[in-house]
Amino acid sequence: MxxxxxxxxxxxxxxxxxxxxxxxxxxxxxxxxxxxxxxxxxxxxxxxxxxxxxIGRAEPPERAVIELPKLKDPERFKREIFAYYILGIDQIEINLKERIAPDFMSVLNEVTRSLIGIEITSMEDKKITLSCLTSKDLSIDSVLIRMKQLVNTIIDGMMSYLENRDERVLQSIFDMEEDVDRFYMLSVRLENIGMRRMHDSGLSSWDFLRMLLGHRLITKCIEEISDELMKIFEHLKELEDSPGFRTVLSGELESIKSCFDVAMSAFLEEDLERAHESYELGKMIEERLRKESENSNSQRDVRMKLILMSMIELCRILRTISEISINRSVRATLRKL
Structure with a gap:
């Protein structure tokens, strides 16, 4: 007590x-x-x-065993594998009561496609071993940078689609959105591994926890941005082809991308001035989008209005990233005093 x-x-x-x-x-x-x-x-x-x-008592083992008499609920099984993965477990042994069935292999293949580094490294009649081959020394910052690159490429693909309606970009955009989700899971895994290494970090525990919390919030924001972009993209595919709409949307997507770049740079570089710049930029874009939304009142503009609402939500998420960056930059300034 x-x-x-x-x-x-x-x-x-x-x-x-x-x-x-x-x-x-x-x-x-x-x-x-x-x-x-x-x-x-x-x-x-x-x-x-x-x-x-x-010290280290709460550290989970690096190997886990799942006893699975029968695959009754594939979604429950996948959730358990995901949980072991994000906890930092390196090897998962699955013991079955029956021989491996094709439907079970289909579920396993879906798991390996969903998680970065997870591979089937051993398969016997009634036993399968999954191993995570991703290095534990991979930095969380490098994962953040990759997620940032994926979001920017998604926005570029959407602007390309607006310009020429090229159906070939559709699948690549969906694939990149799935990659953002996969990298988010990897970032959570690395954060949990970092928690287990806290005493070896050279930082005080409170400082280290704040650093991990900041990264968790940012990666979650990036995942939400990716989800919101996909909502916009679904509406774009159904939007009537109008040069005026295309010009407005393409311009606003470019502005959102620029704001996102500034906000992420501010976070990664602990740059207070850029953090304030991204906050003000996001606020300005949101005000412009709200005015545009108020002018879209006809029945024909319903889908356009939904797109603008999602863009406004993107601005809210960008402001959250900016606020986290401001807090991080201020703490960095205090450490130098």
Whole structure:
């Protein structure tokens, strides 16, 4: 149970000081003279004392075993595999009661297509081993950059479709949206692995957790941007071919892409000025889109109005990225003082 109490600091000679530990706490963890304790100095000045028995205790095993008598619910099975993946498990052994059936292989193939680095590395009559071949040392920033590149390419594809209605770009846009989802899952996996390595990071635990939280929020924002872009794209395919609409939408997509680039650069480079710039740019684009939406009142403009509403939602997400970037940049400035 959490509690606080005052204890006196004592001088024990030379340059050493001592503070006694609560007796019941020492007994709870079976500590004795000579045992090692981890002393962590936090950023705000407080100190955490952690028994060695707790260090790494919550770390999940790198190998998991699933006993599967029969594949009754494929979606439940996939959710469990996804959970092991994002927890950082490297190897998943699946034991079956019956021989591997074609429908089970179809589900497994869907899993391997959905998760970056997951491959079937062993297959016997009643046992399959899935392994994650992605390096744990892959940086979260590199995943963020790849997600940013994918979103920009999706926007470029949409503008290309607006310009010439080339049906060949359709599948590539859908594929890239799926890649954004796959990289999001990978980022969550890397964040969980980072949590397990927290004590080796060189940062205080609070500082490290804030860093991971910032990355989690940004990757989630990028995933939401990708989803919103796909809503826009679905409406674009059904929109009546109008040069006026095409010009407006293409211009606004280009503006959103520019704002997204500035916001992401601000986050990755901890650039306060660019973070403010992206916030103001997103606000300006949103105001313009709202005016355009108010002018689209006829029945013929319903689909255009839905597109503009999704673009307004994109601006809201971009402002969220900008706000996170501002907070991160301010903290970086304080660390330099």
């Amino acid at each position: 959490k509690r606080s109490e005052y204890r006196k600091l004592q001088f024990i000679g030379g340059s050493s000081f001592m503070v006694s530990l609560p007796k019941d706490w020492v007994e709870k963890f079976n500590l004795k003279q000579g045992d090692t304790l981890l002393v962590s100095v936090e950023e705000e000045g407080s100190i955490r004392i952690i028994p060695s028995s707790l």
